[in-house]
Amino acid sequence: AQTVTQSQPEMSVQEAETVTLSCTYDTSESDYYLFWYKQPPSRQMILVIRQEAYKQQNATENRFSVNFQKAAKSFSLKISDSQLGDAAMYFCAYRSANIVKLIFGTGTLLAVQP
């Protein structure tokens, strides 16, 4: 069975600084997708970034980028120029290519200090 592990329950970053959130996963599949979702206090789950496993190039969305290491089964999220609005719970998620089922990590609560 696939698992997703987020080893940092909480992180803190100063406004305008850079922070990296860690995620590792375990799977025997070769075709899958990885996601980072953000859940602010409103509890609305918002897609931050996604990565297809077959793509070697790391995904980037504005201030958000990932470091995808397929062999190491690692998928970290880097947030550059952190803003107060980035404060939220961040979830790493895995999805097999063939099954519509997201497997989530336990989340990392990110605080942004002014």
Add this chain to the structure above:
Amino acid sequence: KAGVTQTPRYLIKTRGQQVTLSCSPISGHRSVSWYQQTPGQGLQFLFEYFSETQRNKGNFPGRFSGRQFSNSRSEMNVSTLELGDSALYLCASSLTPGEETQYFGPGTRLLVL
């Protein structure tokens, strides 16, 4: 384009009752999934529907059921509520099962007393 909508947003029930939650996907989206979020168990997959058929089901008891209508709207039902069913229930939609990204609704917060 409107996002995923869920009703009601908040619900209080007592043990033994049943509850029905509703989810309307993004216009054009035909795949709908449900997730349960609790402090203890985190986010867990409940089931997924496409073309009015349940295609995948998570590891939940039979008290949890769902259905999808021809307009892609979905409902989930929990019968004989238990205290442990208190949770945030999230619905997510995607164009088709093959499309990798799911977009989430705001959730329904259920409290069982």
